[in-house]
Amino acid sequence: MALIATDRHILIVGLGKTGLSCVRFLRGQGHDVVVADSRIQPPGLETLQSEFPDVVLHCGPFNGDLFSQFNELIVSPGVAVSEPAIVAARQAGARIRGDIDLFREAAKAPIVAITGSNGKSTVTMLVGEMARAAGKRVAVGGNLGTPALELLADDIELYVMELSSFQLETTERLDAEVATVLNISDDHMDRYSGREEYFKAKQRIYNGCRTAVINLDDPLSSPLVRTDMTLRGFAMHSINPGIYSTREDDEGVWITRGLENLVRADTLTLRGTHNLMNVMAALALGEAVGLPLDVMVQTAQSFTGLRHRCQPVRTLDGVEYINDSKGTNVGASVAAINSLASERGKIVLIAGGDGKGADFAPLSAPVERHCRGVILFGRDAPRLAEVLTGVPVERVDSLEAAVKAAAAMAAPGDIVLLSPACASFDMFRHYEERGERFISAVEAL
Template identity: 50%
Template sequence: MSLIASDTQRIVVGLGVTGLSCARFLAKNGMSFSVADNREIPPGLDQFRQEFPDVTLSLGPFQAGQFDAADELYISPGISLREPVIASAIQAGVKISGDLDLFVQSARAPLVAITGSNGKSTVTTLLGAMAEEAGLKVAIGGNLGTPMLDLLSDDSELYVLELSSFQLERCAGVNAEVATVLNVSEDHLDHHGSLLAYHQAKHRIFRGCRQALINRDDMLTHPLVPDSVRQWSFGLQAPGREAFGLRDEAGAVWLCFGDEKLIAADEIHLAGRHNLANALAALALGKAAGLEMASMLSALRKFKGLPHRCQHVADVDGVAYYNDSKGTNVGAAVASLRGLGDRFQVVLLAGGQAKGADLEPLVETLQEVGRAAVFFGESAPVLSEYLGEGLPSQCVSGMDEAVLAASRFAQSGDAVLLSPACASFDMFRNYEHRGECFVDAVGRLAQGRLQ
């Protein structure tokens, strides 16, 4: 590695996957930098030392004023801009950037940028599959899978990125060909401080975009953009001209573009009406990006969904079990409850770290479509108090106990849904681990080995 000597002091703040990708990008472009992390042993430490043995690395708690003399900070998404040492640097006039800024400066192919409180991973992955089906060389990642800087290539014909509010809040402009906020509900309030600040961070995705996609069912997704920005829309009601939506005809539900029927809902391998909204969003984004409709519909027919997102696990004694462990906020859990509530009475498994969110809307929806509830984790007492005597419920201490309790509440023809509405870190390594524990417990239940 050969870095060009410079008086410019660049610091990558936060290691991990994003920090490593920033380091690789800066090194590849010959730009000198150092790295700081407030953890003694951050993720990716060994890999960093192997790749960049000569780069200065500062570990351990940040010190007051540590970054005030820097020229530019590349801040990893997990570090809040309200962190005192970061706020001090901002006050001192230090330029704040992130991996998204570096990506925008370097990408040469069109970008479809996707954010939202829920569904963004499904829409990103599905749109990527549609572009591949259409024969494009597409790079898919961002907050999902491969870090965006590692995707940069002169061969790419299209980028499809999932972007988080954490990434967006420190980006000057995204300059996407097509940008969307799929939906907005309370999430990450412990990081952003308020729903307004969270909403504002999400809407930074529209900065510099040429086309925008809005959700007609969620006014919080509608951007303030110039008239020159073409706007598309999707929603779960009948669409108008040049819009995507659902139509009921002869007892069948169809995904439509205007008056044109595109595909019947029963041809799609995704559970719940919220996933019909995700499919409509992907079709709309692809249409805006110039993808052929036939290729998009072919990809949609093949798409089986993502693990831990309203994923059908098994049927046991006439009860369908669904793993929606990625439902880490109230809006996601409510969407899954309503989606399955069209077909089933639902026994809900929920709980964990609420991240400052109001859990009452979850309980209100549960009372509409639920048969019973099983609560676990830090938020279990709060959820139980909200539900009161409205439905049968039980608080448990582990996933095996939760699945066993749910199986006793459920009746043939019901669904058991793990959609926790909370983060997982009080009991599990991450949401994937939580979902895997659920799938394992359901498997043992089916074999008669869960006790």
């Protein structure tokens, strides 16, 4: 579409679900907007043309001259703020923001804000369920499910928000009632110049928050600036007053608060050490917004977790098949391997896809310690093979072939684990499609 001169002041950069939500919100506020997307046929195009036929849309490569005409850019999470056209607009004096800033300005209820490299979707959904069980009118979304601006309603009593580093890049000040960075491991290194830039983006979740919930086992979870905020913590094997932790006795492993045993780990539906951490984080977050402890514990016991996150599929010939397609980075896969490791058998790992520029080296030690072998597929299978030299490695061309190869490699008592340590976009539309294909392939065995 040809460039036209405009006296409009707000440019929405990137369409899709988030861009559409911004159009709806800003038009509802009486603002005139323009949309730009680098794709010729962006997702949401037909919806935009149907709902807002008068909104000007620029498709194709971003143009710095066009962007610099606007005094405010609302940038979708999928667009890096380092795009030259966005940099040019900033240099020309434009304010660069995102949908989360718009959401924060309009939200009338407290915000529970959750980010981290791994576990944030599980914790977000669990806190949401805890709030519902406590009788709260709660809205859950953000990076997970419903876009933030579409959650806004006058009757909502609590917002529980999953936020990605991409969303936080354009969030100036969130002012959450409680916020957490669950953990930090390398992710999205194809977008960031290094781990420090990624870490700093995550840290923005603490701007203006009243209470910070810290993973005491991960120093990078701690806020860099602690002005006027209360600190709460969770950790494994760290019994201290006010801290959510774990202890082991003759009855088993317990989640504790201070010296009090709260819930035995084997009464939780969620499996794995990483999920104990997720439950502890959810309890600390819920406590910060006044949710009753007994209600939270009961909810945690019945919570079944997210589809595609350490999801049991079936047991066949003594081998258990687990779908962790949401393990889209190295840290997630390391957590899954360590959590599911068993004395009765080994893990056969299925991994591969688009590694997003990550360093695969941290996979080496847990794979060598806990895995019988690895089946690799996808774009970065060669890079993974260079690192995973301590166990037998087989490369295949498809996920279906990977499932068959893993079944042939596994022995009774083993676990076949799909935890790719990679994004899915080289072969699938998203991790959900990859997970569904895995489930279908396992059921076909």
